[in-house]
Amino acid sequence: MTTPSLWRDLRRFTTARVGLGRVGHAQPTAAHLDFQEAHARARDAVWSALDMPALTAVLGGHVVAVRSQAEDRRAYLLRPDLGRRLHAEDRDALAAKAMPGCVALVVADGLCATGVQAQAPALAAALRERLAADGWVLAPPVVATQARVALGDEIGAALGAAAVVMMIGERPGLSALDSVGIYLTWAPRPGRTDAERNCISNIRPAGLGVQEAARKAAWLLAAARRLGATGVALKDESPNTPALPSS
Amino acid sequence: MAFAQVVGGTRYLFPDLRSLMARATPPRSGDVLAGVAAASAAERVAAQRALADLPLRHFLNEAVVPYEQDEVTRLFLDGHDATAFAPVAHLTVGGFRDWLLAEADSAALAALAPGLTPEMVAAVSKICRLQDLVSIAAKCRVVTRFRNTIGLPGTLSIRLQPNDPVDDPKGVAAQILDGLLLGAGDAVIGVNPATDNVDNLCRLLAMLDALRERFAIPTQSCVLAHVTTTMLAIERGAPVDLVFQSIGGTEATNASFGVSLSLLREAREAALALRRGTLGDNLMYFETGQGSALSAEAHHGCDQQTIEARTYAVARAFSPLLVNSVVGFIGPEYLFDGKQITRAGLEDHFCGKLLGLPMGVDVCYTNHAEADQDDMDALLTLLGVAGVTYVMGVPGADDVMLAYQSTSFHDGLYARAVLGKRPAPEFAAWLERMGIAERTPERLPAAMAGALA
Incomplete structure (x- = not known):
């Protein structure tokens, strides 16, 4: 038996799976299958791959595709170190396109290619508009596969970038299947630590909207230019905008 | 050699x-x-x-x-x-x-x-x-006390883990009521804060303490902030029952967590001085997990399980109320699949128990590990047979703040039912008094409804 009144009493205060009722000591069938569905979708999101032709088409014609040294998803999951290193051939290709002082925009699959596929086009467009207005020179967008956050360091270094802006799929949770995070790293080069980055996370339709995320990223980059650094030394003090439905 | x-x-x-x-x-x-x-x-x-x-x-x-x-x-x-x-x-x-x-x-x-x-x-x-890890651990007896008695033969306790993505007190309270109605909370009502600062910690501690007092629940509460934040809360007069800290098995791992043995001693003494335990003074709560030392590049060329066992030597120096490995949280680069998580969970429980610790396990996994609910059912059942002191209770097994899957309140009911275990005796008596020992009411009991007003 389910207990609808208990569900109503508790569920209005939380998105957690409260008030599920019980059958014996177990969850009722509907609640059990709701969970299985959420987990199945999260698993599929982890193992999904970017649709490169579709992504290239929406990002514009100058996209540079690069790979990490993790040859497939299993290697990616088992060896985070390989996901942080560029494939040797791709390092040379990037170096040929170096634009000293630019901002490098990187779209990376991370742990959720489907989330990136859905949100990177609008997010990249919003970022390009804001950053161009702030006077930044933008390198052609880079799309990186089997990529960890720190792969951006090597990409940025190869391009001679002043800063790298990495849009990357976040690990899917049961209730957030499509989250993208932005990591900003000033003077990117291999060996940067996570303490030297700023992160804007939970960018998704039910979380932080793309316009708001782009506004925060632009604020942080402007502050990083003044400070000459990102990371723990740079606190996000960008003015809060009123909560609006995400765009 | x-x-x-x-x-x-x-x-x-x-x-x-x-x-x-x-x-x-x-x-x-x-x-x-x-x-x-x-x-x-x-x-x-x-x-x-x-x-x-x-x-x-x-x-x-x-x-x-x-x-x-x-x-x-x-x-x-x-x-x-x-x-x-x-x-x-x-x-x-x-x-x-x-x-x-x-x-x-x-x-x-x-x-x-x-x-x-x-x-x-x-x-x-x-x-x-695995069967050796189970049968030897099942012979170990470790009993600890603060406001109730944890670890008696024939008992299985549950940590009620009501995490909220923005530390909303009502979101936390709704999850606590849900858990209490399903028999969870005798190990501790323990919230992982989304934001680790002292104002937030004091606010959550006051809410948890008021809820516990209001229903006279024979248990303890904890907000799992960094030990230094908890020490600040004690200085401010906040109602701190247990002092929590994540710990590791080398000095350098602990340094990466921002702690040392002397800092842990200082924190324990500060909490002991509050004299809030009614049945005993076990008041430290530690979480551990294989892989944390490598993650901090502090493993000295050792394997992760040996370092994890060393972590328990740190824990036992502080007479903790509760210690648990968060076995599947760290991710597939440390424990790839259900088989590896299962073995590690049983090793951790075994090692902790042999060293004399009140050992629980967070039976859990992330969505990028090769694991699912079936793996968790198997590990939970094995640990129950091994006499695990406590496991976690999260609404519907889905932690909406930490974005991982742990055991649900229902899983706790299942384990107690199939293994013939009961909650800690003081808490079992409270469940009887509240009329929620045998079945979950279909409506929120009137006495509890006020907690969400």
Whole structure:
């Protein structure tokens, strides 16, 4: 038996799976299958791959595709170190396109290619508009596969970038299947630590909207230019905008 | 000291104790990532044979992390109780396994605990099958007290874990009520804060304490902030029952967590001075997990399970109320799949119990690990048979703040039902008084509805 009144009493205060009722000591069938569905979708999101032709088409014609040294998803999951290193051939290709002082925009699959596929086009467009207005020179967008956050360091270094802006799929949770995070790293080069980055996370339709995320990223980059650094030394003090439905 | 062993006509060499321990460890991704795992199944069993022949006394003379470099090594070697060790002092690691299985009873194991070092315990676990890890741990008795009695035979306690993505007090309270109605909360009502600052901590602590007082629940609360934040809250007069901290098995791992043994001592003394425990003064709560040392690059070339056992030597120096490994949280690069998570969870429970700790396990996984609810059911059931002190209770197994899956309140009901276990006695009596011991009411009891007003 389910207990609808208990569900109503508790569920209005939380998105957690409260008030599920019980059958014996177990969850009722509907609640059990709701969970299985959420987990199945999260698993599929982890193992999904970017649709490169579709992504290239929406990002514009100058996209540079690069790979990490993790040859497939299993290697990616088992060896985070390989996901942080560029494939040797791709390092040379990037170096040929170096634009000293630019901002490098990187779209990376991370742990959720489907989330990136859905949100990177609008997010990249919003970022390009804001950053161009702030006077930044933008390198052609880079799309990186089997990529960890720190792969951006090597990409940025190869391009001679002043800063790298990495849009990357976040690990899917049961209730957030499509989250993208932005990591900003000033003077990117291999060996940067996570303490030297700023992160804007939970960018998704039910979380932080793309316009708001782009506004925060632009604020942080402007502050990083003044400070000459990102990371723990740079606190996000960008003015809060009123909560609006995400765009 | 170097070790050699012949298997299948090949002679395998192990240059020191740490490499012998690492090569003897059943396979897991984190040891491969660290470059310390055996290169073949034959090398692994060669290391296990050599390890089985090693006298337990050897562990008092060679540590896997040098004494001079590490305060954790100094802690357990300086504090070693030779009298307690005497009954097994003549045994090898292999002989110790046989003794644990055939001869040891609950009283002998309790008396032995101060005589064991974590590296002895890690070593014997490496030559145990899952059933050995279960049957030996099931003989251990560890009882701790703060406002109730945890770890009595025939009991299984649950930590109620009501995490909210923005620390909204009503979101936390709704999850607590849901958990109480499903019999959870006797280990602790423990919230992981989304934001680790002292104002937020004080606000959550006040809310938890008021809720506990309002319903006279015989349990303890905890907000799992950093120990330094908790110390600030104590200075401000906040109602701190338990002091929480994540800890590791080397000095450098602990430094990466921003703690040291002296800081933990200071925090424990500050909380003891509040005198909030009514039945006992076990008030430290530690979380641990294989892989944290490698993640902090503080593993000294050791395998992750040996370092994890060393973590328990840190924990036992502080007479904790609760200790649990968060076994599947760290991700597939350390424990790849359900098989590796299952083995690690049982090893952690076994090692903690042999060292005398009130050992629980967060039976859990992330969405990028090769694991699912079936794996968690199997591990929960095995741990229940092994006599695990407590497990987690999260609404519907889905932690909406930490974005991982742990055991649900329902899983706790299941484990107690199939294993014939009850909650801690004081809490069981409270559930009876509230009329929620046998069944979950269909409406929020009127007495509780006010908590959400």
